[in-house]
Amino acid sequence: MYKNTLRKAAHTWKRIIKLRLSEQEASMLRFYVDELAFTDLHWGMFIPAIKGQGMEQRQQKWLPLAYKMQLIRCYAQTELGHGSNVQGLETTATFDPKSDEFIMNSPTLTSSKWWPGGLGKASTHGVVYARRLVDGKDHGVNGFIVQLQSFDDHSPLPGITVADIGMKFGNGAYNTMDNGVLRFDHVRIPRDQMLMRVSQVTREGKYVQSDVPRQLFYGTMVYVRQTIVANASCASSRAVCIATRYSAVRRQFGSQDDGPETQVIDYKTQQNKLFPLVVTAYAYRFVGEWLKWLYTDVTQRLQANDFSTLPEAHACTAGLKSLTTSTTADAIEECRKLCSGHGYLCSSGLPELFVVYVPACTYEGDNVVLLLQVARFLMKTVSQLGSGKQLVGTTACMGRVEHLLQCCSDVQQAEDWLKPTAILEAFEARAARMSVAYARNISKMPSQEEGFAELFSDVVETAVAHCQLIVVSKFIEKLKQGIPGKGVKEQLQILCNIYALFLLHKHQGEFLATGAITLKQASLASDQLRVLYAQACPNAIALVDAFNYTDHYLGSVLGRYDGNVYPNLYPKAWEEPLNDTVVPDGYHEYIRPMLKQQLRTVRL
Amino acid sequence: MYKNTLRKAAHTWKRIIKLRLSEQEASMLRFYVDELAFTDLHWGMFIPAIKGQGMEQRQQKWLPLAYKMQLIRCYAQTELGHGSNVQGLETTATFDPKSDEFIMNSPTLTSSKWWPGGLGKASTHGVVYARRLVDGKDHGVNGFIVQLQSFDDHSPLPGITVADIGMKFGNGAYNTMDNGVLRFDHVRIPRDQMLMRVSQVTREGKYVQSDVPRQLFYGTMVYVRQTIVANASCASSRAVCIATRYSAVRRQFGSQDDGPETQVIDYKTQQNKLFPLVVTAYAYRFVGEWLKWLYTDVTQRLQANDFSTLPEAHACTAGLKSLTTSTTADAIEECRKLCSGHGYLCSSGLPELFVVYVPACTYEGDNVVLLLQVARFLMKTVSQLGSGKQLVGTTACMGRVEHLLQCCSDVQQAEDWLKPTAILEAFEARAARMSVAYARNISKMPSQEEGFAELFSDVVETAVAHCQLIVVSKFIEKLKQGIPGKGVKEQLQILCNIYALFLLHKHQGEFLATGAITLKQASLASDQLRVLYAQACPNAIALVDAFNYTDHYLGSVLGRYDGNVYPNLYPKAWEEPLNDTVVPDGYHEYIRPMLKQQLRTVRL
Ligand SMILES: Cc1cc2nc3c(=O)[nH]c(=O)nc-3n(C[C@H](O)[C@H](O)[C@H](O)COP(=O)(O)OP(=O)(O)OC[C@H]3O[C@@H](n4cnc5c(N)ncnc54)[C@H](O)[C@@H]3O)c2cc1C
Ligand SMILES: Cc1cc2nc3c(=O)[nH]c(=O)nc-3n(C[C@H](O)[C@H](O)[C@H](O)COP(=O)(O)OP(=O)(O)OC[C@H]3O[C@@H](n4cnc5c(N)ncnc54)[C@H](O)[C@@H]3O)c2cc1C
Structure with a gap:
């Protein structure tokens, strides 16, 4: 296997030279070789x-x-x-x-x-x-x-x-x-x-x-981690593409009058698990694009010896690396489970996708350790509130902290949850309140370090809340830009709302505990989410087709573009080396003596 | 590989005959062969x-x-x-x-x-x-x-x-x-x-x-699924044993005065992720024991033509199969991540443990499909409330539904959360209120089937809440029995409280949304949980040693009983076939031409 990899790598390099590819084109080519x-x-x-x-x-x-x-x-x-x-x-x-x-x-x-x-x-x-x-x-x-x-x-x-x-x-x-x-x-x-x-x-x-400042080092980290976030979006979009297509092919139960059974994608439980993953793949793509911009911005500033945004950019990429890789690894495995039995076959493409992807949670910084860095940064930000220090980038909203600590969401009916301002305020209030509360709890401890050590894990939840706020807000910002293609913006709007309300439901406890929303509003959000799923359902396939992966690249029998799953799954079995012989190697040695009860006399 | 498996199976069978093992002993032997x-x-x-x-x-x-x-x-x-x-x-x-x-x-x-x-x-x-x-x-x-x-x-x-x-x-x-x-x-x-x-x-x-009733069929299912629940406890205890031992060996950061660094098990974030998994392994063991009893009970009743408890027993085993296998698969993968880099090596034992375990989420009933069965059973139970129909087994508490819908938890300070009655009431109130609320929502729909289809996913959350109540209550029941060993009961009491309060924190949103507890009580629960983690920490290793696995059975370099991780990890590398030669196969064909820039002339 390793030799084969060497062969492919050498071949790729040969093409790169031959075609005189630029650095960027070459990186694309390696991406498509996908090994x-x-x-x-x-x-x-x-x-x-x-x-x-x-x-x-x-x-x-x-x-x-x-x-x-x-x-x-x-x-x-x-x-x-x-x-x-x-x-x-x-x-x-x-x-x-x-x-x-x-x-x-x-x-x-x-x-x-x-x-x-x-x-x-x-x-x-x-x-x-x-x-x-x-x-x-x-x-x-x-x-x-x-x-x-x-x-x-x-x-x-x-x-x-x-x-x-x-x-x-x-x-x-x-x-x-x-x-x-x-x-x-x-x-x-x-x-x-x-x-x-x-x-x-x-x-x-x-x-x-x-005289070159040490911070330069952080520049490289920002670079590497933003590529990891971009990869998270690729990996998750591959997984959801496979699971969504297969969910439309797979039918199980619910046949009436001898008609065909229900496509499993029509079951609400399936939608409830699948759709959030689809929209997350989109959300990560947009936050990835934004991080790319951030890297360019930081680089330009570094060249002009402006280090003012570096700590925020560093915390932000560390946090997003952690959030996107953890959720993407889980998403791939969830997609595999949504394909149930057949997802467990290598030919579904999902097992290997997961296994190759999952170390992204570990390399370039263990995900928990990274969240702790984000948390430290947030505590520092809170401690400087009111000191007149300029709040930059994703912490800018903390400038309105007084407001965020007191505001009450004005959502009164389910549709109010479609308003970007309502969503944004809820996420900002939750994140700000968690940061401030934990900073306050830490300050009650004998020393800041001790407090930090003791409250470590609450602090991690705070960091996650902050990172989710970033993803949500970048999705909303993206939608403020002109988006080409008829009706595309409307679709993306639905996805954006699903993403936000799904998170809100999932972390309901935190939204409620911080008082960012009321019980009634939480329940309205769930109602609205159901409506949004129903709106997204007819376009599910189009949404994953839009990722534009070839069958060859997806490498999944279940995720075939033409939906011809069974006729292709069946012959795949015959490629298994065990099938080279009808009677398995070992029959005469082990199976036969067992059947014939002659084991006692056999040396194993 | 397959041939080798045949060899082992034949060998095991030979031992079984030779030693004249009983059916139960033989099953133990196969368990230890562990392939x-x-x-x-x-x-x-x-x-x-x-x-x-x-x-x-x-x-x-x-x-x-x-x-x-x-x-x-x-x-x-x-x-x-x-x-x-x-x-x-x-x-x-x-x-x-x-x-x-x-x-x-x-x-x-x-x-x-x-x-x-x-x-x-x-x-x-x-x-x-x-x-x-x-x-x-x-x-x-x-x-x-x-x-x-x-x-x-x-x-x-x-x-x-x-x-x-x-x-x-x-x-x-x-x-x-x-x-x-x-x-x-x-x-x-x-x-x-x-x-x-x-x-x-x-x-x-x-x-x-x-004239043999069809329900007999369910008897077999109850049997097979209760063995699956027992296996869940085995698999999760293996995983936590490895991760806990390694967390005590691994040191990272925090060295003072050139002393040794901090054991990662002392970080609150690590505890926060690891300890709930340890206690869950215990919780599943006890619920597994209880299911075994349930199966015997059902079998005896079947023989006496008493089918009254069968639907409840069936729903209960289906739900517990789903809950325990889903969380166990996640737990194994979480343990692997808690070992960070080295957890990704096969020699850690965790990758294969996960991969062999995870199809338990699929076979013997897809986990989502099983939860839907539980939910249907719960809806039926709710619809029969007040009809005088006898509530049996785990639904017996629904007999007090009036009370459960209104009661307010009397927890006033953190320690109040140590009382089994307080815990039980909170879990019962949450489960009952969710069941009743969803039954009510369904009844608002044009037809029950439509309502069920539409609200599918909320109903799944209700089913999970019910199953968690079962596990918590069986843990509490276990502690009412005499438990041999000095101090063992006190330790188990801590574990039981951790299990309950961890779930309560994780599903805070549901406890709050149903009004089963107040904001203040949720926050007290988190405080108490922190205290409990600190109490459990010194005994963490003893808790996993108590599972009594041999190194051979655990099959993990990281999880060695003697803690000699590094000296054993290092030589393991040399067993890799790639290392049979110093210069890799393929060097002359692929690497050398690339380095020497002679690729253009080489045929790949
Ligand atoms: C390792 C392994 C070993 C196995 N061993 C055996 C064996 O020895 N013998 C044997 O006979 N079989 C065996 N099986 C098959 C196994 O029992 C099936 O895969 C399992 O029953 C799930 O069925 P499915 O794959 O058809 O899933 P599907 O039903 O196709 O599920 C696909 C998706 O649809 C959803 N879905 C399906 N129905 C509904 C519904 N009504 N409402 C909402 N959602 C729904 C599911 O939740 C899932 O997300 C094995 C499978 C594996 C992976
Ligand atoms: C597939 C793969 C490829 C890799 N490629 C490379 C490579 O090319 N080059 C290279 O140099 N390295 C590489 N690595 C190594 C990788 O960078 C490290 O594994 C990673 O940095 C994590 O460090 P660790 O394994 O020491 O984890 P540890 O730090 O030992 O983590 C163990 C546990 O302790 C916790 N922990 C650690 N510190 C703290 C703390 N301060 N507070 C709270 N909890 C803490 C962690 O969260 C984790 O749960 C690779 C690893 C893998 C798996």
Whole structure:
């Protein structure tokens, strides 16, 4: 399998050169090949890291080689003992002023690099994160470019141990990727292979902080995480496309007068589970587009040395990465369950989609840890309220906090819930009240840190509320723009309302507990939601067709565009290798003796 | 892989004969082998089906053969086109009075049997469900014992096509089971191979209903589903055992004065996610024990021709099957995520545990479809209130419906939530009020069926509320019994309170919306929950050690009893076949040409 992946990756690269694709086109092509490979890390992490943290002259050496694929890289940060806590990494890079080199070493078992994709077998080089020891002092963790395998025969260089870490979740899935383990035994590399944009070590062995602010590092994170949010929308739209199409094909129960049975998509329970997932796929697409804009905005500001929006942008992408990946993983699995029995077959496409997707909840920041960062940011925002500090971006609404703490929703009948202002105010009030309440509870504790530790989990709910507010508000903003296509805007309006009211129903407890809405209003919201589902139902198929996936790309017999599910599912069975023989291998050895009661005499 | 499974199954059987194990002991042994095999269906479904539906004299023919494993059976109900809707099955069994035979046939593509475990390769016989056509009339679906493969060479008998249906979710997982496809082309079987306990076809071709009531059929379902609930507790306790132990080994962040970092189990967010899962594993064990009792009770009543408790017992097991399997599947995946990166490795044991477990949400009744049955039963119960009809079992509390609709919880301070009466009343009030409210809403609709269809999904929430009430109340009942072991009862009391208050917090919206509790009381419940987590924390490891699983059975490097995670994870990597060679297969063909920029000239 791994060899086949190598073949595909090489083939893709060949096409990229041949067609002289631009960086963006090439990334599209890799997207459509749709199989994880070492090259993904090369492009997705290694190059952004060098771009973000390398010095100008260094970039000039490594980037062209990387772009031309004359070296293959991985991003080697996580170790056996440390993932989330990057500052706790144990690999050391000790500067030796005599030879002007760093000595890379793995002093403990837990310092072994563990997980980097592409590291196990393919990479020639890695950006390796290690603790800088200069002149006896520990200067914290930084990236180094290290050659791992020889250009001659691809064997590991002296002092380097490298291997694949073994089977992961799923069948094909992530196992096309050679996540690896790496150990150094005093390996020497030239000083200038340290990524020196933010701080430098001089020839004399002096550690110097450069005038480039550390925050630059956050720029790369914003970039990588916004691509993850965009991927969430892709993955969820694939899953809902399969489940929705199959729900229209599948009929079960309810046949009258010998007519056909009911399409399962017509059951309210099915709609109730499926439609929120469909609209979420749309919501994530729009928030993804907005994040892309945010990244550009932040980058431009960084270039103008304006760091004012960075903390908010960072919190916001961290939170949205967490929210979108968690819900998307759940959505894929829910779609699989909505296809019931046949969803459990690999040919439904859903099992592998789930398994390849789900680590997005873990890599680039464990989702819980990210929410804690958002929560810290929110607590800080609350503590600065009234201090005159400018509130930017998604926290701007906190400027009206007085109002939000007191306002009463003016929803009086179900249709009032269709008004964007009503929705927005309810979400803002809930988020603001939760933030303020928890900040207040924390302040009652002996120390802020203790309070934060004690109330950790309430704080996570607050962070989620804030992130949901962002998604809802960006969906509403999107609808304020001109949207081409006859009737499209009206449809999107329905989706937007479903998204908001679905969340409102799901988190009813929080809306009620904060007093953002009343019991009566909660019940009106549920009524309105039912009406909206009924409006969306006739267009369900059109809504998922609009994602415009080819059958080949979807890779699902259940999600076929033409709906010819059964005639295609049946012959698929015969591709199973077990069916190569009618009587299974092992019959004579194990089954027959059991049937003939001759087991006692058989050696197993 | 499949062959290896055959080997293990044969070996297990050999031990069973050699040691002369009883039926119960044998089932224990298969449990510990812990790999799915065709034999599971043989014992788990086939034999109960014959016991439940076969005639006495028939049982005498087939059961001894089956017990001795002189034939291997599968349970062939589901078809390509029909799973949930058993009455819609299309396979036909046409009675031919001339030859006193049934002719089994698969008239359509969708009538192909599809999914039965053990059917694909191993089974010699199957209980095949088919539509009886007798004298031109359709008498509905019934089971037939059909020989599928020859005793001589295991080849399919004439007119029979049988094969494996192909790859399923996961890597090893369920793929050790040969779920199969089966088609009949006018295959003749003797009349007496129809399972005739409930209805019979005479030699003359007359269809006769026997005096054994149809409800008997439900007895088998209650049996099979209660074993599924027991399994839910096993699976969830395995998962939480792994995640809890690893959470105590894993340290991340929070090191002070160069001391060790914080064990992640000490983070409130981790506790908040993990502890509810631990207590749920306990709760399901107790409700499982109670269901076992219920099955015995129902069986005894059936033998005495007392069917009065059957509908309630049936609804109750259906609901609990749905609730426990859905939450257990989610719990396993949550445990995997709580182990973050390393949880994604197969060596953590969690990926395969999930994948093997999750179809329990689908087989033996799709979980949503089951909840709808519960809901129908609840609506019926509500409609009969005041009619004088006796309320039995778990609906007995509805006898106090007047009170439950009006009562106000008397909780005034956080500790009041420790009182079983307070908890029970809140759960009873919520469930009763939801049932009554939805029954009322349905009655406003033009017809009951329409109302039911329209409000389907609210009704599902009502069913869940009822099932949670059952679990909570059985936990509380358990604690009223004497429990051996010093301090054990006190610990279980904490777990019981955590379980109840966790659910209360999670479904806060429903408790508030029904007015079962007030805002203030909801907030007190959350405060008390925090206190309970702190009390449970020091005993977390003891609580999972108490499940008493061996390392071998757990099959998880992260969940090792001795906590030696890293030294065992590291060498595991080297077992990966990719590591058999240092330079990967495919290097010369694909990687080297890419690096050397010679791709243009290479044929891929
Ligand atoms: C498929 C896959 C691909 C990967 N690819 C790469 C790669 O290319 N390069 C690379 O360097 N790494 C890679 N990784 C590693 C990944 O980045 C880490 O697994 C991730 O950062 C999470 O860290 P961890 O596993 O140490 O989790 P841990 O931090 O150990 O988390 C364990 C548990 O502790 C909790 N926790 C931790 N800290 C706190 C806290 N302060 N407060 C509360 N709770 C806390 C977490 O929420 C979690 O529940 C990959 C991982 C996977 C699964
Ligand atoms: C691993 C595995 C092992 C199995 N082993 C066996 C076996 O040994 N023998 C055997 O006979 N079968 C077996 N099965 C088949 C299994 O019993 C069926 O898949 C199961 O009964 C569900 O039926 P379905 O797949 O037809 O779902 P469907 O009924 O097609 O469900 C599709 C969707 O429609 C919804 N839906 C259906 N009806 C309604 C309704 N009335 N109202 C609202 N919503 C509805 C469902 O909730 C679901 O979301 C197995 C399946 C699996 C996955």
